[in-house]
Each structure stands twice: as structure tokens, then as C-alpha cells.
Amino acid sequence: MQGKAIAIENDIRGLLRNFGLKVGNVGVVKFEERIRELIDDMADLQEVMDPLLTARRKLREEFSRLHNKVLDMSRNDEMCRLLMTIPGIGPVVSLAFTSTHRHSAAVQELEGCWTDTGADAEAQRVGESKRVGCISLCGDAMMRTLLYEAAQTLMINVRKWSWLKAWAMNIAKRRGMRKAIVALARRLAVIMHRMMSDGTEFCWRRDDLPAAS
Known part of the structure; x- marks a missing residue:
């Protein structure tokens, strides 16, 4: 509309x-x-x-x-309120994610649509070609768009600093802003699924992250 x-x-x-x-x-x-x-x-x-x-x-x-x-x-969904503790994640993104990705298999499919542009910047194969920092057509199209927009919001509009923004900014310095946003969108999906699994709020400082993160 x-x-x-x-x-x-x-x-x-x-x-x-x-x-x-x-x-x-x-x-x-x-x-x-x-x-x-x-x-x-x-x-x-x-x-x-x-x-x-x-x-x-x-x-x-x-x-x-x-x-x-x-x-x-x-506001009335406990899991949505939990996910909204992540910077850049608002009501629409949290509700969409909880509605379509309550099962780990769905999240794994979503993660597969983002190539890895993290610290190693390793290329993943998509069909017969390799892509670095691009988006394939796997997973839920609306959710991909919402995660990309959430990543943009975190990178550009969220002023409060966090380990997650620092991580993405480091990628932007090496690989460019677009690839950093793609990498951040993928990581947001991983973090949201993890938070849904263990019920913990977002940790703003890296020192507060669980040892396995």
C-alpha cells in the first residue's frame, strides 16, 4: 500500500x-x-x-x-520485543522474522542466500558461479529485503556504538559499504535466530557476549 x-x-x-x-x-x-x-x-x-x-x-x-x-x-509478542533489543531491528523486521523463521531450517535457508563477506571474505559457490558480497535468490524474498534495510539502518542511522556496528564498519573499510551491509544482514539473521533459541537480549559490548559467540 x-x-x-x-x-x-x-x-x-x-x-x-x-x-x-x-x-x-x-x-x-x-x-x-x-x-x-x-x-x-x-x-x-x-x-x-x-x-x-x-x-x-x-x-x-x-x-x-x-x-x-x-x-x-x-509490542504484545515477547519474542518480537526481545529481537527489538538489536540495533536496527524494529517492529516490522522482528514480526516478519518470528512469523517465518521459527525453525532453524528456515534460517539456514535464509543464511544461504547471503555470501560470506566476513573476516575471511571467502567466496561461496552459488550454482556454477562464485559471488562475494552478493545476494542469491534463495530463501524468503521479503525477509531478505527487510534484513538488508535493517542492516542499512544500523550502519547509517543508529548512532549508539556496538560491537556489531564496529564489525560491519571494519568490513566496509576493506570491502566497501554495500558488501558490509550484505554481510551484516546475514549476521543479523544468525544473531536473531540465536536469540530466539536461548532467549537472551542483544549484547552491545563484545565482552558481554557468550564464549561460544
């Missing part, structure tokens, strides 16, 4: 651009207000924009409703 709403917003921007009208940098809340401001004295454009804005508003409303439902579900 969010994707469809964004597509409509982009269509609206494109249509208005044909008339020399620039929407500019405006947030979700002020978007419709800005559009109506631009077409205030253009009756023909208003007739075209009204159904697009109505459809966009409905999609945004339904997205907000469903998103709030996801938030409530994650």
Missing part, C-alpha cells in the same frame, strides 16, 4: 511538471495540501487530481491502520 501511494505521488508530480508546476520537497502529511495549493485556480487540473488524491489518501490511511496493527502485534 505504501508503494502504491508513493507511485501515485510520483505520477502526480510528473503530471504537474508537464504544466510547469513543481511540487518540491514536501512530506507525506503536507503533500495533498501542497498539490491543492498549486492547482487552486486550475479547474481542469483539479478534475484530474481529485481522484488521484482521493486514491492516494485512502492508501495512506489503510497503510497507517495496518502499520499500527503491526506495532501492536510486535
Whole structure:
């Protein structure tokens, strides 16, 4: 729904651009207000924009409703709350992971879709070819995307330092940011599965990690 709403917003921007009208940098809340401001004295454009804005508003409303439902579900799920102690892991990622990867076999399949770009930077075979720091098409596609986005969030937006971010930053220095994010996404899957198995919260310092980690 969010994707469809964004597509409509982009269509609206494109249509208005044909008339020399620039929407500019405006947030979700002020978007419709800005559009109506631009077409205030253009009756023909208003007739075209009204159904697009109505459809966009409905999609945004339904997205907000469903998103709030996801938030409530994650808050009421003990395992989701546990996984959200990991930096970069929010309600959507935690709920998706607990819903689709409660069994170790599923996590092993997911892990197989990420090639290893860790300390050894060893290439793993994918079919007949070798890939380093890339993503194959194994496992759950939505979960791969969510883990990649969580890794990006941890690398770019999370300011609090942790051993996990330091580990990924070291890879970024040697192999580049993209490969570091791929490696971090894979490690997040491993950590989340481990935490689901033993019920422990995320350790921010390496000194606090169990001896086997």
C-alpha cells in the first residue's frame, strides 16, 4: 500500500511538471495540501487530481491502520520485543522474522542466500558461479529485503556504538559499504535466530557476549 501511494505521488508530480508546476520537497502529511495549493485556480487540473488524491489518501490511511496493527502485534509478542533489543531491528523486521523463521531450517535457508563477506571474505559457490558480497535468490524474498534495510539502518542511522556496528564498519573499510551491509544482514539473521533459541537480549559490548559467540 505504501508503494502504491508513493507511485501515485510520483505520477502526480510528473503530471504537474508537464504544466510547469513543481511540487518540491514536501512530506507525506503536507503533500495533498501542497498539490491543492498549486492547482487552486486550475479547474481542469483539479478534475484530474481529485481522484488521484482521493486514491492516494485512502492508501495512506489503510497503510497507517495496518502499520499500527503491526506495532501492536510486535509490542504484545515477547519474542518480537526481545529481537527489538538489536540495533536496527524494529517492529516490522522482528514480526516478519518470528512469523517465518521459527525453525532453524528456515534460517539456514535464509543464511544461504547471503555470501560470506566476513573476516575471511571467502567466496561461496552459488550454482556454477562464485559471488562475494552478493545476494542469491534463495530463501524468503521479503525477509531478505527487510534484513538488508535493517542492516542499512544500523550502519547509517543508529548512532549508539556496538560491537556489531564496529564489525560491519571494519568490513566496509576493506570491502566497501554495500558488501558490509550484505554481510551484516546475514549476521543479523544468525544473531536473531540465536536469540530466539536461548532467549537472551542483544549484547552491545563484545565482552558481554557468550564464549561460544
